[in-house]
Amino acid sequence: MLRCTGCGERFPILEIRYRCDQCNALLEVDTDLEAMRKARKPSEWKELFQERLGHFRPPYASGVWRYHEWILPQIPVERIVTKLEGSTPLYSGETLRRSLDAPAVFIKHEGENPTLSFKDRGMTVGVSWARHIQSKAVICASTGDTSAAMAAYASEVPGLRGIVLLPRDKVTFEQLAQPIASGCLTLALDTDFDGCMRVLQEFCQRHPVYVLNSLNPIRIEGQKTIGIETLQQLQWQPPDWFVIPVGNAGNISALGKGLLEARELGLIDRLPRIAGVQVEAANPLYLSYKNGFREAVSVEAGQTLASAIRIGQPVSYHKAAKVIQQLDGVVEEVGEQAIMDAKARVDACGVSICPNSGAAVAGYLKLRTAGIIGRDERVVLIATAHGAKFSQSTLDYHRSELSGITPRGANPVQPLAATLEAVEQATGFVRTS
Numbered sequence: 397m398l399r400c401t402g403c404g405e406r407f408p409i410l411e412i413r414y415r416c417d418q419c420n421a422l423l424e425v426d427t428d429l430e431a432m433r434k435a436r437k438p439s440e441w442k443e444l445f446q447e448r449l450g451h452f453r454p455p456y457a458s459g460v461w462r463y464h465e466w467i468l469p470q471i472p473v474e475r476i477v478t479k480l481e482g483s484t485p486l487y488s489g490e491t492l493r494r495s496l497d498a499p500a501v502f503i504k505h506e507g508e509n510p511t512l513s514f515k516d517r518g519m520t521v522g523v524s525w526a527r528h529i530q531s532k533a534v535i536c537a538s539t540g541d542t543s544a545a546m547a548a549y550a551s552e553v554p555g556l557r558g559i560v561l562l563p564r565d566k567v568t569f570e571q572l573a574q575p576i577a578s579g580c581l582t583l584a585l586d587t588d589f590d591g592c593m594r595v596l597q598e599f600c601q602r603h604p605v606y607v608l609n610s611l612n613p614i615r616i617e618g619q620k621t622i623g624i625e626t627l628q629q630l631q632w633q634p635p636d637w638f639v640i641p642v643g644n645a646g647n648i649s650a651l652g653k654g655l656l657e658a659r660e661l662g663l664i665d666r667l668p669r670i671a672g673v674q675v676e677a678a679n680p681l682y683l684s685y686k687n688g689f690r691e692a693v694s695v696e697a698g699q700t701l702a703s704a705i706r707i708g709q710p711v712s713y714h715k716a717a718k719v720i721q722q723l724d725g726v727v728e729e730v731g732e733q734a735i736m737d738a739k740a741r742v743d744a745c746g747v748s749i750c751p752n753s754g755a756a757v758a759g760y761l762k763l764r765t766a767g768i769i770g771r772d773e774r775v776v777l778i779a780t781a782h783g784a785k786f787s788q789s790t791l792d793y794h795r796s797e798l799s800g801i802t803p804r805g806a807n808p809v810q811p812l813a814a815t816l817e818a819v820e821q822a823t824g825f826v827r828t829s
């Protein structure tokens with residue numbers, strides 16, 4: 397069943413709907429935890445999920461479908477469209493721990509998914525469902541990562557047409573290349589993300605196109621595995637904190653849903669806290685948090701290098717506000733300098749992250765300075781996309797070409813004559829004979 401997050405009204409899961417008729421709030425999948433509890437004890441679920449780690453083939457080799465009974469059991473295995481997404485690494489190397497002066501920090505690197513962002517987790521479920529309900533076309537508005545994922549998954553389904561609405565000139569060139577290459581109709585609208593979202597909602601009220609933005613409750617079911625898989629990697633010993641960048645607020649809502657369900661199922665014995673991080677240029681959730689979530693604030697999102705979270709009216713505001721309160725969470729905001737310096741610090745440890753993930757790291761460091769997160773606490777920072785999708789800002793940072801930013805971690809390329817002497821001089825190696 398689908399359940400309204402506002403008034404609790406319920407709808408059949410096979411109905412294509414994103415909002416409640418009565419109160420217009422977003423819907424969520426009412427996961428049948430009771431059936432799961434009846435089927436297996438917590439220790440038996442853990443054993444099953446562990447046993448599936450030995451699989452090489454779909455569906456269980458996927459870090460989403462490993463949890464199939466928890467993630468849309470209604471969908472038959474043969475309808476699943478998967479690229480074996482998920483199973484992403486949890487980095488905690490020595491250079492990283494030293495660089496962040498954090499003995500128990502982990503980076504859950506969702507950029508190491510097939511299309512290089514966390515969106516693949518939701519998209520495998522969303523596109524599988526589109527196939528199951530025999531949609532002819534899927535659509536999304538995007539800041540560049542949802543569109544890349546949707547295009548790649550949709551192109552695996554014969555006869556399924558993909559349409560993406562992008563804010564013109566506001567996604568990176570790598571992100572733009574992805575849907576084009578996947579053969580998806582790619583429309584660049586003269587507006588920002590919030591403008592694309594508005595047009596998309598108007599379009600979908602009139603035409604039978606399945607929406608794969610995070611307002612789609614089915615997609616959220618896939619995304620909730622970010623937290624679930626991390627818990628499994630930590631042997632079901634929950635960290636003290638998850639820190640996550642926030643744009644449209646779908647991902648933080650999904651993370652929270654997964655964690656709360658894990659607790660209800662008895663797979664963990666306490667809940668972690670969560671910290672959502674926004675950029676100063678696009679900080680509506682931060683402002684709402686500051687007013688005690690009394691009202692949803694919206695802003696006009698300004699220029700930021702964290703372009704994937706340049707969103708002024710988060711669609712999942714209410715869901716996010718609720719999970720933040722349920723998980724004793726906080727919301728922080730960070731500026732451009734802090735984002736790029738934090739990204740450079742993590743990149744330099746061999747973990748290539750995007751500026752949006754850099755915002756999460758910068759937010760973590762800010763919360764440490766404020767004494768809200770302790771140095772020794774176990775913290776999982778969620779890196780949402782790979783640095784390779786945002787190479788322009790990385791190069792510009794290291795070349796000192798970002799206006800208003802003094803790159804503290806710059807490592808510029810050094811042009812050099814093609815001689816042995818020049819290389820010796822540049823490297824500091826001295827000839828002995």
Ligand code: F0G
Pocket residue numbers: 513515537538539540541542543610641642643644645646647648704705750752753780781
């Ligand atoms: N990080 C990256 C790399 C993203 O692409 C996004 C969202 C987020 C963080 C924020 O997640 O919106 O669920 O709060 N990107 C969407 C897109 C909006 O269209 O690709 P959120």
